[in-house]
Amino acid sequence: MNIDEFNRYGHQLIDFITQYYKDIENLPVLPRVEPGDIFNKIEDEAPLNALPFEKTFDEFEKKIMPGITHWQHPSFMGYFPASSSFPSILGELLTSAIGAQCMSWQTSPAATELEEKTMIWLRKMIGLPESFTGVIEDTASTSTLCSILTARERATNFSVNTKGFESNSFTLYCSEEAHSSIEKGVKIAGFGKDNLRKIEVDENFAMIPELLEKQIEIDLINGKKPIYVVAAFGTTGSTAVDNIREIGNICRKYGLWLHVDAAFAGSALIMPEYRHMIDGIELADSFVFNPHKWLLTNFDCSAYFVQDKEALIKTFELLPEYLKTNADSRVNNYRDWGIQLGRRFRALKLWFVIRTYGVSGLQDKLRKQLDLTKELLQKLDARDDIEILAPVHFNLICFRYKPEGNLSNEKLNELNANLMNQINSSGKAFISHTKLRDKYTLRVHLGQNLIEQKHMLNFYDILSQSIAILNK
Ligand SMILES: *Cc1c(COP(=O)(O)O)cnc(C)c1O
Numbered sequence: 001m002n003i004d005e006f007n008r009y010g011h012q013l014i015d016f017i018t019q020y021y022k023d024i025e026n027l028p029v030l031p032r033v034e035p036g037d038i039f040n041k042i043e044d045e046a047p048l049n050a051l052p053f054e055k056t057f058d059e060f061e062k063k064i065m066p067g068i069t070h071w072q073h074p075s076f077m078g079y080f081p082a083s084s085s086f087p088s089i090l091g092e093l094l095t096s097a098i099g100a101q102c103m104s105w106q107t108s109p110a111a112t113e114l115e116e117k118t119m120i121w122l123r124k125m126i127g128l129p130e131s132f133t134g135v136i137e138d139t140a141s142t143s144t145l146c147s148i149l150t151a152r153e154r155a156t157n158f159s160v161n162t163k164g165f166e167s168n169s170f171t172l173y174c175s176e177e178a179h180s181s182i183e184k185g186v187k188i189a190g191f192g193k194d195n196l197r198k199i200e201v202d203e204n205f206a207m208i209p210e211l212l213e214k215q216i217e218i219d220l221i222n223g224k225k226p227i228y229v230v231a232a233f234g235t236t237g238s239t240a241v242d243n244i245r246e247i248g249n250i251c252r253k254y255g256l257w258l259h260v261d262a263a264f265a266g267s268a269l270i271m272p273e274y275r276h277m278i279d280g281i282e283l284a285d286s287f288v289f290n291p292h293k294w295l296l297t298n299f300d301c302s303a304y305f306v307q308d309k310e311a312l313i314k315t316f317e318l319l320p321e322y323l324k325t326n327a328d329s330r331v332n333n334y335r336d337w338g339i340q341l342g343r344r345f346r347a348l349k350l351w352f353v354i355r356t357y358g359v360s361g362l363q364d365k366l367r368k369q370l371d372l373t374k375e376l377l378q379k380l381d382a383r384d385d386i387e388i389l390a391p392v393h394f395n396l397i398c399f400r401y402k403p404e405g406n407l408s409n410e411k412l413n414e415l416n417a418n419l420m421n422q423i424n425s426s427g428k429a430f431i432s433h434t435k436l437r438d439k440y441t442l443r444v445h446l447g448q449n450l451i452e453q454k455h456m457l458n459f460y461d462i463l464s465q466s467i468a469i470l471n472k
Contacts, residue, residue: 001053009053016057017089021072024450028427029073031066038067069430074450075459078424078432080236080264080396081447084298087356091349092298102343104323105331112332115347118354122303125359126269126289129282132305135312135337136346140263141181143288143304146312146338148172148185148228151257151285153315154308155227161315165190171219173197174230175207177237179261182230195224204391205240205436207231213250220254228257233278233289234265237434237441238390238398241265241277248283260287263302265394267294271363277393295362296449297353301346304338312337365449369395372446372456379460385467389441396445398436401467413440415470422466429459 001009041063071082102111119134137143152160155170170191174182176198186196197219199212216226229251231242244260251258260281266289268274281287287305291297306312317336319328335341357365373395380386380399390398400416407415417433420442424430431444446456 005053009057012057021086021450024070024072025074025455027070027073029070029076029430030424030427031068032427033067038063072448072450073430074448074452074455075429076448077444077446077459078430079443079445080293081445081449082292082299083294083296083447083449085296085353085357085449087352088296088298088349091352095345095348098345100345102345103335103341104325104333105327106325108345109331111345111347112334114351115334116332118347118350119303119305121354122291122350123305125354126266127272127275127278128287128305131282131307132287133307133309134303134305135334136350137288137302137304137338138300138340138344139181139292139302140179140261140288140290141184142339143286143302144179144181144230144259144261145185145188146304146316147257147259147286147288147306148182148189148191150306150308150312150315151228151259152189152191154257154311155225158314160190168192168195169224170228171195171197171216171224171226172228172230173199173212173215173226173256175199175201175205175232175235175242177201177205177207177235177240178230178232179236179263182261201240205235205238207242207247209243209246209250212247213253216250216254216256226254226256228259230259230261231284233260233262234268234394236264237443238436239265239392239394239396240390241393243280244278244284245280248280252283257286258284260284262287262289264290264293266303267291268366268394270295270359271366291350291353294366294447295353296357296365297350300344301350309337366395369446369448369451372451372453373397375453376444376446376456376460389436389439395447396443398434398441398443400439400441401470403471409438413438416440416442419463419466419470422469423462426462426466429462 070076072084100108100111102108105112115136123132123134168191172186172191172195183193183196187193197215199207199215202208219226229247231244231247233241248258269278285307288302290302292299292301313336316338334343373392377392377397381388385401385403386399387402388399400412401419402412417440420431420433431442434441434443
């Protein structure tokens with residue numbers, strides 16, 4: 001492809017994307033395909049000879065698009081959103097055009113310094129104390145793994161990094177509602193998942209701090225070495241919020257690292273009225289939230305903040321001769337702030353998003369979704385056959401269908417699984433599920449960039465229709 005062709009196809013592609021977004025709400029949210037359908041449509045051998053771009057693009061439209069789940073569909077209401085926006089898409093396009101690999105300051109000074117500045121912007125935007133320093137990681141899973149590894153090194157005076165584990169009596173803690181990435185991180189970091197204690201939650205699905213302390217005491221009596229706790233600000237199941245101050249005080253008392261996992265809900269903190277919910281955040285050692293979930297920045301972009309950046313760097317830094325530069329003593333080399341050496345220029349799209357919307361524009365977006373959530377919640381609450389299963393703190397509602405009569409929990413679970421399948425097979429909305437206290441729970445979020453009131457009302461209609469079909 002020469003540069004003139006690039007220009008021509010590039011314009012065509014933007015036209016395609018524009019039309020895609022104009023049509024998106026009419027597409028089925030979930031593709032109607034079976035496993036293997038797409039795989040079997042693609043040639044078994046890589047083409048030996050060059051093919052015209054038109055032909056590949058044509059194949060893309062015919063073979064790939066029909067197998068896409070439309071995450072930016074306004075009625076994509078399952079999991080959490082991976083919200084994007086036009087300025088983010090354009091920023092990402094520039095990132096790929098520049099093609100810089102941003103492992104150190106020298107490999108692209110602007111990438112490093114824009115990352116520094118946007119992380120300061122984000123810190124202020126969400127009201128974190130000035131003592132926190134931020135870095136962009138790919139995902140919350142990686143950010144959390146970084147926190148586990150840094151906690152491990154801090155607790156062992158950086159000796160596991162050099163000698164490996166001499167003994168392993170360490171214990172780590174999170175609630176039973178905490179995200180699976182914590183267990184994954186504990187496994188990767190070499191602690192063993194049996195040493196991760198999952199503390200019971202209260203009726204609101206938040207960790208019970210007294211039980212955390214009790215478990216720490218039991219572990220100490222048994223010769224264990226407690227080192228690390230995760231508090232959740234917005235669990236994945238139901239967006240439950242742990243009490244950061246109480247958990248933080250326990251961590252201070254016993255000298256444990258406190259990590260706050262706010263992967264989804266952290267974006268809510270750009271609205272000052274939500275900041276009371278992270279009361280005690282100054283007691284945390286690290287904090288993660290994903291602008292790629294709810295802050296209109298396309299995947300991937302995870303903001304990881306730490307109080308002690310020296311401990312982070314000391315955990316990860318390596319200085320082989322071929323990576324040394326003259327600027328090293330005066331700059332941030334972000335390769336030393338995480339797991340990867342090579343890094344994408346993620347700050348650019350974030351900068352585009354924040355500048356293009358402005359902080360108040362982002363706040364307006366989120367507040368509108370939160371208002372729509374309240375409206376939907378009222379409609380659901382008003383029905384006798386819907387049971388709300390968790391407090392609604394943000395834009396996620398957890399509920400189940402519960403018709404009159406004394407159906408067993410097992411029967412209700414089956415009924416709700418069927419209801420979800422009915423809704424999702426309509427193609428007009430997509431929701432997902434979890435289990436809360438053994439109850440099959442339907443999760444619906446109103447967190448899409450393109451969501452309007454009509455999509456919320458449309459969901460309510462689909463739900464009502466699907467319940468009617470179930471009762472036929
Ligand atoms: C989504 C989520 C994660 C994982 O996020 P990734 O960026 O996909 O790794 C972790 N914790 C919570 C609470 C989440 O909701």
